[in-house]
Amino acid sequence: MPIFFLLATISTSLALIFASLSTSVIISRRRRRRRSVGFFHPYTNDGGGGERVLWCAVRAVQEEDPDLEVSVFTGDDATPESLSSRALDRFGVQLLRPPMES
Structure with a gap:
C-alpha cells in the first residue's frame, strides 16, 4: 500500500511538472508570435x-497599431x-511601410 501511494505521488508530480513546462512553452511562443x-x-493595379x-484602410491599420504586420493578397504580380x-503615386496615400509579401 505505501508503495502504491509513493508511485501515485511521483506520477502525479511528474504530470504536474510536465503540464507546467508545456504551458510555459505555449505562452512563450504566443508572446513571440x-x-x-x-x-x-x-x-x-486597376x-x-x-x-x-x-x-x-492599410494606412489606417498601420497608424492604429504600428507593430501589426499588414499583408495584401492580390492576383496581380x-x-x-x-x-x-x-x-x-496614384492615390496620394503614404504607407508607413510596404505591406508584407504574400
Whole structure:
C-alpha cells in the first residue's frame, strides 16, 4: 500500500511538472508570435476607387497599431515596394511601410 501511494505521488508530480513546462512553452511562443492582418483585393493595379479604399484602410491599420504586420493578397504580380509606391503615386496615400509579401 505505501508503495502504491509513493508511485501515485511521483506520477502525479511528474504530470504536474510536465503540464507546467508545456504551458510555459505555449505562452512563450504566443508572446513571440507576430500579429498580422490581411486584406484581399484581386486587382490592386486597376486604379479604381476600390483600390484607394484599400490603401486608406492599410494606412489606417498601420497608424492604429504600428507593430501589426499588414499583408495584401492580390492576383496581380507586384512586389510590396511597387504596391506601396503605386499607392502613393496614384492615390496620394503614404504607407508607413510596404505591406508584407504574400
